[in-house]
Amino acid sequence: MPTSDEDYVYDDASGEWLPASAAKAAAAPSDTVEVRDAVGNLLADGDQVTLIKDLDVKGAGQTLRRGTLIKSIRLTGDPQEIDCKYDGIKGLVLRAEFVKKR
Structure with a gap:
């Protein structure tokens, strides 16, 4: 059992459980244009x-x-x-x- 208070969410694309902060960062679209x-x-x-x-x-x-x-x-x-x-x-x-x- 993890010792941190952070929530984990299941990522369908990778099939892994990720911290909620990492999942949110991955889902956020990049609004910068090169x-x-x-x-x-x-x-x-x-x-x-x-x-x-x-x-x-x-x-x-x-x-x-x-x-x-x-x-x-x-x-x-x-x-x-x-x-x-x-x-x-x-x-x-x-x-x-x-x-x-x-």
């Missing part, structure tokens, strides 16, 4: 990135040139899109495949 740049680096909120390709910005009539530095990005929850600010362009969303972490 966003990776063009070369595979993991991106996070607040990172600086540079463009690896010239991009025409729809609605702004402007082209962002290769090598342009974008500061303080924000992750959107989509693994392929990042939200960022750039002078003169409101609501700029870039695809992660066109940026490289600085």
